[in-house]
Amino acid sequence: MNKRILPPQKAFEKLMAYCSKMERSEFDVRQKLFNWGIDTKKADEIIEQLKKDSFLDSSRYIQAFIRGKYYYNKWGRVKIRFNLKLKGFSDDEINSAMDAFFSTVDYEAMICEQLTRKNKSLTIDDEYQRKSKLILFGQSRGYETEISLNCVDKIIN
16 A cells, blocks of 8 residues: 655644544544554554544544434444444443433334335245345344344234
């Protein structure tokens, strides 16, 4: 990969602009710093300064990530949790934010709506294959298997 080397002060200025446009995670910022050739010690200093200046806030990022992936991408809890774990967030941070968010939405209704929409697009006549496709679709979207099964049973029957 072609690295563009930046001095630390220029990298800090660019990261302030980068973080002010949209919520970013520490993982995203570290990747940028690595790509710009900033050493680990300087990267830590820059990240601490960004946190101190409120450009980086993990709880704010997690809340925005959950909202965005739920409302726009229609992801389920499993997929959201997995992707937040990939970004390096702790289980405690993730669980508290997810509990707060999912207590305010009708999660099962959204899942049933997505599975109903998918069911209409399927051209399979065999009931077993139709159920299998719907359950696999639900799992690929990150929905819990039990909730998907309940919704599929309601849709098919």
